[in-house]
Amino acid sequence: MSLIELFLIFTKIGALLLGGGYVILPLLTSEFVEKRALISHDDLIDYFAISQSLPGLIAANISMFIGYKLKGKWGAVVAMFGITSVPFLCIVLLASILGTLTENSYVQGALWGVGVAVIALIMLTVREMWQKSIRDFFFYVIFAFALLGLIFIKLSPIQTILIFTVFGVFYKRFFEKTRKGEKE
Amino acid sequence: MIFLHLCLEFFKIGLFSFGGGYATIPFLYHISQVYNWYSLEELTQMVAVASITPGPVGINVATYAGLKTAGVLGSALATTSEMLPSLFLVIIVSKLLRKFSDNFYVKSIIATLKPISCALLTSVALGLLKPEIKDLKAMVLLGVLLIMSWNSKKDPIIYIIISALVGLFLVAFSHFS
Numbered sequence: 001m002s003l004i005e006l007f008l009i010f011t012k013i014g015a016l017l018l019g020g021g022y023v024i025l026p027l028l029t030s031e032f033v034e035k036r037a038l039i040s041h042d043d044l045i046d047y048f049a050i051s052q053s054l055p056g057l058i059a060a061n062i063s064m065f066i067g068y069k070l071k072g073k074w075g076a077v078v079a080m081f082g083i084t085s086v087p088f089l090c091i092v093l094l095a096s097i098l099g100t101l102t103e104n105s106y107v108q109g110a111l112w113g114v115g116v117a118v119i120a121l122i123m124l125t126v127r128e129m130w131q132k133s134i135r136d137f138f139f140y141v142i143f144a145f146a147l148l149g150l151i152f153i154k155l156s157p158i159q160t161i162l163i164f165t166v167f168g169v170f171y172k173r174f175f176e177k178t179r180k181g182e183k184e
Numbered sequence: 185m186i187f188l189h190l191c192l193e194f195f196k197i198g199l200f201s202f203g204g205g206y207a208t209i210p211f212l213y214h215i216s217q218v219y220n221w222y223s224l225e226e227l228t229q230m231v232a233v234a235s236i237t238p239g240p241v242g243i244n245v246a247t248y249a250g251l252k253t254a255g256v257l258g259s260a261l262a263t264t265s266e267m268l269p270s271l272f273l274v275i276i277v278s279k280l281l282r283k284f285s286d287n288f289y290v291k292s293i294i295a296t297l298k299p300i301s302c303a304l305l306t307s308v309a310l311g312l313l314k315p316e317i318k319d320l321k322a323m324v325l326l327g328v329l330l331i332m333s334w335n336s337k338k339d340p341i342i343y344i345i346i347s348a349l350v351g352l353f354l355v356a357f358s359h360f361s
Contacts, residue, residue: 014239016341018348021240022308026340049297050277052304056198056270057208057242064274076275080267087239091247092259098233106355111236113325113351115316117344120329122309124340126302133298142296146303157304158202161297168296169289 001038003078006071010063010082017087019118021059025125032066039066045132048125053161059083138175142168186254187261189219194246194265201242208242208266212249221253242266325350 013027025048032039044066051061060083067079101107133139146164149155155163193215201207209231216227230252234244243263250262284290317323329343 017238017240018341018344020235021242022305023340023344024240030339045298046294049294049301050281052301053202053297054270054273054277055200055202056267056273057240059240060243060267061270061274064271065278068275068278073275076271076278080271084239084243084263084267087237087243088247088259088263090237090239091233091244092251092256094237095233095248095251098236099229102229102232102236105359106352107236109351109353109355110348111351112316112322112354113347113349114344115312116322116325117329117347119309119312119316120326120333120343120347121340122305122312123330124333126305126309129298129302129305133302134295138295139299143299143303146300147306150303150307151310156202157207160304161202161300164300165293165296168300169292172288172292172295 001070003071003074006067006075007078007082010067010079011085013063014083015086017059017083019114019121021057022125023118023121024059024062025128026121028062028066029128038070041132043069045129048129052157053165138168138171187258190221190250190253190258191261191265193219194250194262195268197246198266199269206241208245212245215249219253222249226252321354 009031013024013031016027017023025044028039028044029041033041033044044062047062047065047069048058051058051065054061060080063079063083064076067075067077067082069075071078142164146160149163150157150160193211197208197211201211209227212227212230213224216222216224222230227249230245230248231241233248234241237244243266246262246266247259250259252258253262281290317326325347329347333340333343
């Protein structure tokens with residue numbers, strides 16, 4: 001795979017990112033895991049989880065992780081410009097006419113459809129992560145409490161990530177120790 | 185001088201916004217208050233346009249805000265500045281992952297991030313249900329999409345195109361009848 005090819009794949013993904021960045025995981029799975037087998041499913045899921053916990057845009061972060069994995073530093077740079085190129089051009093070239101378009105009833109109809117599809121794709125993303133993770137007691141506990149915290153206490157994403165990562169590492173540390181103790 | 189401020193402000197957004205594109209909007213609101221580069225009405229317009237063009241909303245809004253502030257050069261600088269912190273962080277984290285992939289803490293952190301990530305996404309989906317799934321036709325469409333996609337390996341973009349077309353037809357139908 002050359003840098004140019006990588007740029008073109010990310011340009012394509014950038015153009016297909018309708019309804020925001022959340023639909024990136026199914027698109028990346030289709031391009032890099034299923035069609036080309038360049039990245040393993042497990043790596044992709046790891047990158048997605050890490051991308052959500054880093055600052056910045058999730059779609060850009062995960063694209064750069066893949067770029068770096070495949071072609072090093074320049075791969076990451078190419079992924080960054082690839083994923084941005086079409087969205088950037090659309091805004092620069094079309095911004096002036098798009099303002100009035102958002103009020104058109106047909107455009108709103110299409111957007112309504114895209115909005116529903118995005119929910120379906122996010123649900124598929126959750127399902128994919130769910131299936132590809134080792135689901136032990138630990139996984140369910142973290143998932144349940146993080147979700148409750150997000151919904152009922154209105155924790156922000158960064159608060160959720162910090163609180164539960166610290167909790168998770170302590171928990172694992174504790175369990176590792178007792179396990180070692182059992183073996184002795 | 186405006187270019188320097190633009191770069192700095194958007195670099196800050198890239199460094200401090202967690203949780204995806206919509207998390208950048210409070211920062212953009214703050215900018216509109218401090219700098220008078222664009223008004224609040226223009227920001228609302230930007231978010232609306234950003235959600236109908238392809239791409240992550242965060243990139244689109246940054247591009248649009250840069251364009252309003254300082255033309256095409258402004259939009260290129262704003263978008264690039266917003267993504268630079270991510271680029272550095274991703275490269276650093278990738279190197280650390282490669283070096284310490286067997287480390288206990290690295291493995292525990294990744295194992296913990298997966299359920300957290302699922303929870304974050306689930307809360308996003310639940311949050312969208314209320315504003316997006318308002319009536320029976322939306323429920324039916326969502327149900328059909330989920331059934332169609334559940335066990336198939338089709339390109340995900342197909343579902344977006346189908347739903348957009350369904351939306352178009354529904355509008356056309358309501359105009360006709």
